Amino acid sequence: MTRHIRHAAAFCALLLVALVVNAARVQVVQAPEYDDNPANRRPDIARYQQPRGDIVVGDEPVTGSRDTGEHLRYERTYANGPLYAPITGFASQAYGTTLLEHAEDGLLSGADPMLAPLPLWNDVTGTHNAGGDVVTTINGAAQRAAFEALGRRTGAVAAIEPSTGRILALVSTPSYDPQSLSGNDTAATRTWNRLNGDPDKPMLNRAVHRTYPPGSTFKVVTAAAALDAGVVRDLDAPIRAPDPYTLPGTRTRLTNESDGCRDATLREAFERSCNTVFAKLGVDVGVTGMAATAKAFGFNDAGLRIPFSVARSTFDTSVDRAQLGLSSIGQYNTRATPLQMAMVAASVANGGQVRSPYLVERTLRAGGSLVATAGSQPSREVMRPSTAARLKELMTGVVENGTGANAAVRGATVGGKTGTAQHGVGNSGTPYAWFVSWAQADQDLEPKVAVAVVVEGTAADREGVSGSGLAAPIARAVMEAVLTG
Template sequence: MIRCIRHTAAFSFLLLVAVLVNAARVQIFETEHYGNSPANRRASIARYEQPRGALLVAGRPVTGSRDSGGRLRYERSYTEGPLYAPVTGYSSQIYGTSLLESAEDGVLSGADDRLATFPWWDRLTGAHRPGGSVHTTINPRMQRAAFDGLGDKKGAVAAIEPRTGRVLALVSTPSYDPGELSGNGAAVGAAWRRLNGAEPRPMLNRALGETYPPGSTFKVVTAAAALESGKVTDIEAPTDSPDPYPLPGTATRLGNAAKGCADAPLKDAFRASCNTVFARLGAEVGLRGMAATAGKFGFNDRRLRIPSPVAPSTFDTRMDPAQVALSAIGQYDTAATPLQMAMVSAVVANGGRLAPPYLVDKVTDARGVLVEDGPHPPARQVIGPVTAQQLQEMMVDVVAHGSGRRAAVKGATVGGKTGTAQHGVHNEGMPYAWFIAWARAKDSYEPAVAVAVVVEDAAADRADISGGGSAAPIAQAVMAAAVG
């Protein structure tokens, strides 16, 4: 009898050891597998059992949380959702997160270890920390001016502070209300299908995620390359440019929409947007020089984050001379986001230095205690100060005497460049209207803002009319909000 009891006890002990070993295996080695399993609802329930942290604009929350009363208790809510959607993105219980809601998800959900005094204790006890707050760099007056200026047009606006790189406005139209995607009911699925299937693509962030041929606004980069390389030493001296200009190695002759471009000085060619002058200068600078200058401005940079991801702007590095000439006037396959072209304008305004753009000013915990200042990456010299000063002079001339008159702001010095980009098969599509600019209050030495505006399918006959008529007034409103 005693022998049977001993055998039973030993067998029970072995079973207990097996249970403990298996429990340790599951809790230590398999925890990530089971935690990430779609069948495990515990993580989702824990994630939404408390309000999500806020995204703030000028200290005011533009996001919130509402109590749904369901198992996934708190749903995201948005104040003026369409206005700030290109900044916030969405936070959906079904479809995940995007833009800042994604890039700062750890802080907003409370999972970021920076929010805890003793992170190891929270992990040991399984405590769920309250979400922190993310303070953005957006200026609400400039955001509103850009949004109202675009109205029902398809397009985008990006504005940054040249000296610091702070993103002051980020607008894409048509927009959408991210609150429609917040919950987990049938209405959310229907909204997702409707928004993704809509022809105007309201969920596309045109300011960060779409690239366009920059057209004549790219001539700022080409002028910088010509000046930095020494191909042009005097912006008021004749350039020996024919009109029309035969593209190198081809029978194609490039013409101009403007008059007086033959042998035009760089300053006059910039004001009139002479294709022949800039195509010839691009071919003379050459592929290596043009690509290097474009790269310094930010083209071909696939690492750019603000911290939301930004589509890379591209300048081809494998072209023949004719293609280089076309790329120098912002055509062929050169492509840029509105944010990239705002960076180009900012370099000129900031004396040739580029401060990398950023969208997060600081992060605080649920009590308002500072957790981290936003990233302030150091500025780098892109072009020389003398070149920047010459480009400033030419851009001011465009607004004072050229096609950018509608961008003038009372009480401010404004420089700008218009542009139209052809697109579609055989350039049959309606052109994109561009305007890039910067503004500085007359009593200040520092530029207040650099802005880029693109309007899709803007009807116009020529580059300066399109950019000056469709896009320049929108830029003017944004700059007026910045200096006013």
């Protein structure tokens, strides 16, 4: 009898071991497979069981959460959704997250281990942290000024504080309301399909995710390269540049939109935006020098994040001398995001130093205690301080005496550069209107804002597309908002 009991006990022990092994296999080995199974709704139910943390501009949250009373209980809400969509992105129960909602999802959703009161606390207790808040660097007045100034036009604005790299405004139009995508009902599906089918691409963040030929605004980079290389030493000495200028090795004759460019000085050429002078300067500097300067400004950097990714601005380094001439006036394969061109203006304003742009000032726990702060951003030298000083002088001349008069701000020194970028086969596309600038109030010790504006012209106003007429007034509105705020 005892022998049978031992056998039965051994068999039960074996069954118990098998049960434990199988449970471990399911809970440990196969857990990721079950978690990722589309039929498993428990992660989604847990994710939306509590309110999401907020994204904050100034002292005001621009996001919220609404209790739906359904299985996926809390749904994202947005205040002034179209205004802040290029910053927040969307958090959708059906379509996931984008932009800050994506980059800071761990903190906003409460999943970030940094939110726990003690290391491994949640693993031991099985609790879930409340979502934290993300405080942005955005200046609400500047953001609204840019959005309203762009109006119904298609385009983008990026504004930076030159001394720190803080992003003050990031606007893209046309925009959309991210709240319309928050749920998982048929209305969200219809909105998703409509937005994705819209030829104007309202969900495209043109400020950071689209690159444009920068046109004449790139002449700031070319002028920096020429001054640093010693190709130009005196702003008021004539540069031996013909008008028209025949691109090296070709019969293509480059012309200008304005008169007085033949043998113009750098100051005159900058104020009149002479294509011939800057194309020749780029050729004289050479591919190596131009590429090095463009790289220092941030071109060809695929790793920029703010914290979400930024499209790579490009300067082609495998060009012949004719192509280099065109590249040096912001054409050929040269392309830039508005944020990149704001960095160019900020580099000049900050004495030749550029700081990496950033969008998150600090992150907080639900109770308001600090999780992390941005701190001081690293800087790198783009050009010599003496070169930056002379470029500030040239950019100031554009606003005071040249094509950038529409950007002038009373009580402030403003430097700028206009641009009208051609594109398409045979330049058949409607041009883009550009303006880059910086501003320093008379009572300030340093420039407070650098701005880049691009406006996509329409066929109806093709002849009137210009950086001075379309983009400069928008930049002025943003600069005034920052300086008077």
